[in-house]
Amino acid sequence: MFALVAFALRFTSVVIFLAFSLVALPHANAQTDPLPSWNEGAAKKSITDFVARVTTQGGTDFVPVPERIATFDNDGTLWTEQPFYFQLAFAFDRVKATAPRHPEWKTTQPFKALLDNDMKGLAAAGEKGLLQIVAVTHAGMTTEEFARTVLDWTSTARHPRFHRPYTELVYQPMLELLTYLRANGFKTFVVSGGGVEFMRPWMEKVYGIPPEQVVGSSGVVKFQIGASGKPELMKLPKIEFVDDGSGKPVGINRFIGRRPIFAFGNSDGDLQMLQWTAAGEGARFAGLVHHTDAEREYAYDRSSKFGKLDKAWDEAVKRGWLVVDMKQDWKTVFPFEK
Amino acid sequence: MFALVAFALRFTSVVIFLAFSLVALPHANAQTDPLPSWNEGAAKKSITDFVARVTTQGGTDFVPVPERIATFDNDGTLWTEQPFYFQLAFAFDRVKATAPRHPEWKTTQPFKALLDNDMKGLAAAGEKGLLQIVAVTHAGMTTEEFARTVLDWTSTARHPRFHRPYTELVYQPMLELLTYLRANGFKTFVVSGGGVEFMRPWMEKVYGIPPEQVVGSSGVVKFQIGASGKPELMKLPKIEFVDDGSGKPVGINRFIGRRPIFAFGNSDGDLQMLQWTAAGEGARFAGLVHHTDAEREYAYDRSSKFGKLDKAWDEAVKRGWLVVDMKQDWKTVFPFEK
Structure with a gap:
C-alpha cells in the first residue's frame, strides 16, 4: 500500500509539474520579448498594441483567426533593395x-x-x-x-557591399514580426512587385512563408507535353501581371480573396495595398519601413531610384500609419549582426 | 495526511484518465471509419492506402506535411453540375x-x-x-x-429538381474526403473553371476551404477610389483567366506554386490537372468521379454538354487512375439523405 501511495504521489508530482509547465508556458512566452530587435518606443508599441487588440477574445476589436491576414512587401520591407533590386x-x-x-x-x-x-x-x-x-x-x-536556377544563384551569388548571400540581407526585426504575427494566429503573405517564381523557391526557408502565400508579378506560363512525353510548364517571355502599385490590392483580391487587416511596405509601390488594408472595417494596421540608416544598411526615400518613398510617406503621415525609422527603431538590422 | 493522499490519488486518477484519453484518441480515430459514405471496395481502399503511404514516417513514399497539396475540381466533383453549371x-x-x-x-x-x-x-x-x-x-x-449578391443567391435560390439550395447539392463522400485529407496534414484547394469570386463567398462554410485556397477563373478587377472617397475593387466585364483544361496546371502553378500530390476531377476539363499531378515524382493520386447514378443524382459521361468525361476517362484507364462509380462506390450522395 505504501508503495502504491508513494508511486501515486511521485506520479502526481510529475503530472503536476507537467500540468504546471503547460499552464505556465503562455505566461512565460508573454514575458519573453517577441520582438527583441525592435527598440522600445512608439513603433514597437503600436505593433504589440494592435496585436493585443485584435486577439483579445470579447474585445471590441477582436478578429477571428481566419481573418487575420497580414501582407508584406518584399524589396525594402523584408530584405534590402539597394544598390538595385x-x-x-x-x-x-x-x-x-x-x-x-x-x-x-x-x-x-x-x-x-x-x-x-x-x-x-x-x-x-x-x-x-x-x-x-x-x-x-x-x-x-x-x-x-527556373526554380533550380534561382536556388543555385541564392547559394552562390554575393551582395557587392555586404559580401554575403542575398538571402542573408533580410531584416531581423521583420523576421521577428512575421513569427510574432503567426504565433498570434495571423497568416502571413508576401505581396511583392518581384517575380513570383523568383521568390517562391527560397521564401519558405528564409521567411517561413510557403509558396502558396507568395503573391507577385508573373510571366505567361504554358502547359505542354515535353520532349520526354511528360507534362511541363514552360515560361514564356511575356509579362502577365505586375503586382505593384494598384496591382497590389488587385493581386491580394485575386490570390488571397480577403482584405488584409495588417500590411507593411516601404515605398510608393505599396501605397494602394496600404490604402486598401487601412480602409477596411474594424481594427487595421498599416506600416512603412523608412530607410534612415546609411551605416548599417542604406538611407533613401523621396528621390530614390529603387524603393522611392514619397506619396506613401505623405499618406502615412496624413492617416497616422506607422513609419518605422530604421536607425532609431531597429536594434539589429540583419541576422548576422547578432 | 490521509486527506492529502486521498487528494493525490483522486487527482492522479483524473490525470491518468485524461492522459489515457489523450493517448487513446488517435487509436479511437483510426478505428472510426473516416469515409463512412464510401462503400467498402477498391475505390475507397485506393484512397486510404494512398494516404497511409504518404503519411507513414520513414516509409519510402512519405511526403512532408507542407507538400501534401490536394486539389479538387468543383462542378461535378464536389457539387452537382446538372442540368447546367x-x-x-x-x-x-x-x-x-x-x-x-x-x-x-x-x-x-x-x-x-x-x-x-x-x-x-x-x-x-x-x-x-x-x-x-x-x-x-x-x-x-x-x-x-458581388460577394453579397452571391450569398443572397445561395440562401434563396433552389435547384429545379431537388428544390434545395444549390449549396446543399454537395457530395457527402467528397466532404468526408476533404476532412479526412486535412486530418492527415493535407492542404485542400479547389481548382475550378468556375469564377473565383462566385465560389469564395460560400466555400469556407460548405467545404471548410478558405478563400485563399480557392483557384478559379477570373475577370479583370480595377482598383479605384470610389465616390465615397474609399478605395474599392471594381469588377470589369472582361475575362482575365480561364482556369479550365490546360489552364488548371497553369492556375495551380500561379496560385499555389507547388505541384499537388493528390487531385480529383470529373471531366475532360480536369485532364491536364490530373496529368500534371500524376507526373510528379513520388507517390501521386489522381481520381475521377464518374456520374453513373441517374436515380440519386445524374448519369452522364462521353456526350454530356456539361461535365463531358471522354478523353480524361480514357487516360484514367490507361494510367490506372481511380474512376469512382458513383452508383456503386457511394453509400450516400448528398448530406440531406442521411
Missing part, C-alpha cells in the same frame, strides 16, 4: 552565365553594355533594356528549371 | 432580378429569350450569348457587392 542582380548574373551560348550578345544592346560592365550604356537602354534582360533570363525554360 | 443558374437569376432596371433587354437577345423562358432562343445565342449574360451579371459592381 536583387532580382535584377539575378538577371544580370544570368546574362553573364549564359553569354557563351549567346555570341550575338557581344554586339547587341543592352547585353553588350552589361557584359562590358558599361553601366552608362546599360542606363541608356532604360527600362526597355532592363525588361529585355528580364525577359531572356526568366523565360525559355520550365518552371522547375 | 450552377453559376449559369446564378447568372440567369440575376438577369431576371435586375431586368426592371434594363428595359432594353425586353427586345435584345440573348436577354429577351431568357426573360421569355425561351430555351430554344437562348440555345441559339450559343456560347457568345452565355458569355454576354455572364459578363453583365458579373461586372459593374465592386468585389464586395
